[in-house]
Amino acid sequence: MRSILAFAVTTLKGGVRDRLLQGLVLVGFLLIVSTAVFSSFSMRQPLEVAINYSLSVIHILSIIMTLFFGLNLIARELDSKENHFILSQPIPRSSYVMGKYGGFLLNIFAIVTILGLFSIMGLLLMIPGAKGSVSFPLMKFVSALLGIFFSCSILGAIIVLFTSVATSSIFPFLMSCAVYAIGENTQTVRRYIASGMVGKEFPPVFRLLTDIIYCIFPNFALFDFKAYAIYGLPFSGRLLLVSVAYGVTYAAVCIFFAVILFDKRDI
Amino acid sequence: MKRIGLGILLLLLVALTTYYYPKLQRAYEPSLRLHRLLPAFALKISSFGNKELMATLIFYNTEFYFGEKAGFRKETPELKLVYDALNKATDLDPRNMDCYYFAQGTLSWIKPAIPVLNKLLEKGFKQRPWDWYLPFFIGVNYYFQLNDPVHAAKYMKKAARLNPRSPVLATLAARMLYQGNQTQAGIIYLKSLVRETTNPLFRKKFEKRLHALEEIFFLEKAIKQYEKKFGKSPLEIHELMRTGIIRKTPVDPYGGMFYIGKDGRVYTTSKLAEGWSKDERHKDRKIKKSVPKRGS
Numbered sequence: 001m002r003s004i005l006a007f008a009v010t011t012l013k014g015g016v017r018d019r020l021l022q023g024l025v026l027v028g029f030l031l032i033v034s035t036a037v038f039s040s041f042s043m044r045q046p047l048e049v050a051i052n053y054s055l056s057v058i059h060i061l062s063i064i065m066t067l068f069f070g071l072n073l074i075a076r077e078l079d080s081k082e083n084h085f086i087l088s089q090p091i092p093r094s095s096y097v098m099g100k101y102g103g104f105l106l107n108i109f110a111i112v113t114i115l116g117l118f119s120i121m122g123l124l125l126m127i128p129g130a131k132g133s134v135s136f137p138l139m140k141f142v143s144a145l146l147g148i149f150f151s152c153s154i155l156g157a158i159i160v161l162f163t164s165v166a167t168s169s170i171f172p173f174l175m176s177c178a179v180y181a182i183g184e185n186t187q188t189v190r191r192y193i194a195s196g197m198v199g200k201e202f203p204p205v206f207r208l209l210t211d212i213i214y215c216i217f218p219n220f221a222l223f224d225f226k227a228y229a230i231y232g233l234p235f236s237g238r239l240l241l242v243s244v245a246y247g248v249t250y251a252a253v254c255i256f257f258a259v260i261l262f263d264k265r266d267i
Numbered sequence: 268m269k270r271i272g273l274g275i276l277l278l279l280l281v282a283l284t285t286y287y288y289p290k291l292q293r294a295y296e297p298s299l300r301l302h303r304l305l306p307a308f309a310l311k312i313s314s315f316g317n318k319e320l321m322a323t324l325i326f327y328n329t330e331f332y333f334g335e336k337a338g339f340r341k342e343t344p345e346l347k348l349v350y351d352a353l354n355k356a357t358d359l360d361p362r363n364m365d366c367y368y369f370a371q372g373t374l375s376w377i378k379p380a381i382p383v384l385n386k387l388l389e390k391g392f393k394q395r396p397w398d399w400y401l402p403f404f405i406g407v408n409y410y411f412q413l414n415d416p417v418h419a420a421k422y423m424k425k426a427a428r429l430n431p432r433s434p435v436l437a438t439l440a441a442r443m444l445y446q447g448n449q450t451q452a453g454i455i456y457l458k459s460l461v462r463e464t465t466n467p468l469f470r471k472k473f474e475k476r477l478h479a480l481e482e483i484f485f486l487e488k489a490i491k492q493y494e495k496k497f498g499k500s501p502l503e504i505h506e507l508m509r510t511g512i513i514r515k516t517p518v519d520p521y522g523g524m525f526y527i528g529k530d531g532r533v534y535t536t537s538k539l540a541e542g543w544s545k546d547e548r549h550k551d552r553k554i555k556k557s558v559p560k561r562g563s
Contacts, residue, residue: 041327044364049323056320063315151316184316192308224316231362231395 003095004102011073011103012110024111028118031057035122048230050126051141054119055226058112059148065111066152067176070159073100075169094259101160101255108152116145140229143240147223150247154218155180157254164262179217186214187221218250299340301332301348307358314359322360325352330369349373350380354387361394371404381412399429403436406443416447424456434472441476442539448532450484475520479539482517486525486533489513500531 031054039050074097086096123136158179162172190210193202222243228235304310304325314321329352336344353366370387374380385405392401402425410419420443427436437460444453457477461470486504489512493501496510504525507513519525523537 041330042323042365043330044368049365052319052323056317059317181315185312188308188311220316226317226319227360227362230319 003091004099007096007099008102008106011100012106014103020107020111024114025118027061028115031115031118032122032125035119036126039126047123047126047136050123051136052226052230054123055141055144055148055229058115058119058145059151059226061115062108062112062148062152063155063180066108066155067159067173067180069107070104070156070176071163071169071173073104073156073163074160075163075166075172078163078167078169093263097160097164097259097262098255101156101258104156104160105153108156109149112145112149112152116142135232137229137232140225140232140235143235144225144229146240147225147243150244151220151223153251154183154220154247154254157251157258158218161254161258161261164258164265180220182213183218184220186210186217187219190214219246222246299332299336299342301329301345301352303348304352304355307355310355310359318359319363322356322363322366325356325359326363326365326369329353329356330365333369333373344373346374346377346380350383350387357387357390361390364391364395364398364400367391367401367404371408375404375408375412378412381408384408397429399426399436402426402429406440410443416443417449420444420447420449420453427460438472438476441480445480445483445539450480450487453480454484476539478520479535482519482525483533483535485517486513490527490531490533501527503527 034057035050035053038053039046042049120138120141123141127136155176159172159176162175163169166172166175193207193210225235225240227233305313310321310325311318329349333344333349336342350370353370357363357366367388370384374384385408388401388405388408392398392405395401402422406419406422406426409415409422420440423436423440423443427433427440430436437457441453441457444450444456454477457473457480460473461477486507489507490501492512493507493510496512501507504513504516504527508516517525519535519537521535521537521539523535523539525533525535528534
């Protein structure tokens with residue numbers, strides 16, 4: 001446990017050393033300014049547009065950061081043989097993988113929190129200037145941020161899983177991008193087919209295939225709480241709880257297999 | 268020294284091109300077009316979980332296109348493509364009010380576009396059931412463009428229910444019901460409003476309109492009685508009095524005078540509007556024309 005913690009803290013420090021925090025503060029300021037500019041073109045709902053923009057930018061940035069940071073975790077170290085010294089020590093490999101993933105989670109949490117705080121600041125500054133009585137759904141906004149964090153956590157776990165079998169950093173990058181693209185859309189495709197709006201009947205094999213893909217790949221749409229925060233829609237805590245449970249178990253399964261595969265790997 | 272000179276020269280070049288580029292661009296600019304978007308499903312897939320942002324971007328693109336085309340270039344925008352873009356944007360984010368507001372602003376004056384526009388607004392109303400603007404827009408479109416006061420009143424009632432702070436919507440709905448030959452429905456509706464409202468000023472307004480509709484309904488019943496008795500429609504209110512069906516002419520609380528129109532319906536010179544001046548009584552003919560036909 002201590003070694004896992006040590007790896008996690010080292011990974012977090014690595015993020016700080018890479019001037020991640022300074023970069024995030026700068027991006028945060030840009031986010032505040034650009035939110036005000038972006039929402040000013042709205043005719044009837046500047047606050048809604050501002051929330052929409054803030055959450056979407058945080059989502060996109062977090063996913064990009066996850067991809068690059070996740071690849072830096074193990075794959076690049078394997079590429080450059082940096083971790084050979086660490087792995088030759090009498091430390092279980094599982095501690096290395098879990099510690100690295102823990103550090104990654106801390107970094108992503110820091111990214112989402114810092115950007116989220118800047119966004120909240122910017123949005124609160126916008127409210128006095130807004131027409132009529134507007135309220136900012138803070139808790140729903142935080143839930144949406146939590147959803148983004150869990151999306152990134154799963155994606156990070158998938159990167160670690162692919163890294164544990166890959167020999168270069170390109171393979172996990174491409175595979176993770178593909179899994180993310182599929183996972184983000186499986187629910188949409190499934191619902192589209194079920195709605196019958198396609199105008200033609202799909203063969204049962206196709207339906208079965210989409211169902212299998214839906215079950216195997218992570219469903220990132222489960223963590224999309226943006227609409228609740230944008231329009232202040234009624235939100236259930238149970239929904240958040242189920243999503244969090246799904247996220248935690250999916251990431252745990254990925255890390256479990258990553259540990260097994262990494263353990264058997266020849267380095 | 269040479270480096271500083273080169274730096275200044277480069278900066279000057281940048282300034283020069285920045286100054287001249289827009290002029291050249293305007294001279295060689297192709298006609299501004301709004302391109303047809305991919306199907307909504309494809310847009311949803313390519314948004315990677317940010318469909319609300321994509322809907323906003325499509326709306327902004329449409330808004331800027333319209334602004335540049337109509338405002339800056341003084342050309343007619345391609346309104347079918349504007350509708351297509353707004354429809355797809357609302358498929359991505361059906362709660363985006365900007366799209367509905369913009370659609371109403373740009374398309375509501377084109378009569379053939381009203382059915383599709385109302386369909387678009389209906390989509391919005393399903394997803395924004397708290398927003399009184401959407402049923403209000405639909406009601407306005409039905410009333411002014413499709414000359415359908417019955418449907419207009421239906422939506423105006425919904426708008427009034429969602430915005431109880433505005434008595435105008437409620438009285439407007441009652442007026443549309445009357446014009447749609449649904450006076451009794453208007454009375455029932457206003458009675459419920461009088462019962463529910465807590466604002467004394469609003470209640471006064473509702474009571475005034477209720478009183479007017481009750482008087483109209485009284486005359487409508489008298490006309491039916493006359494038709495049953497004599498087998499023809501009366502031409503004037505006085506005939507109802509002369510034949511003893513009514514004892515006195517009801518008074519319009521808005522200050523107008525009731526009369527029977529050519530279509531056999533009861534009208535008032537006040538048009539049930541506040542601020543009507545008594546000197547305008549002789550403008551009956553003009554007023555008659557502006558009242559939508561019975562049952563239209």
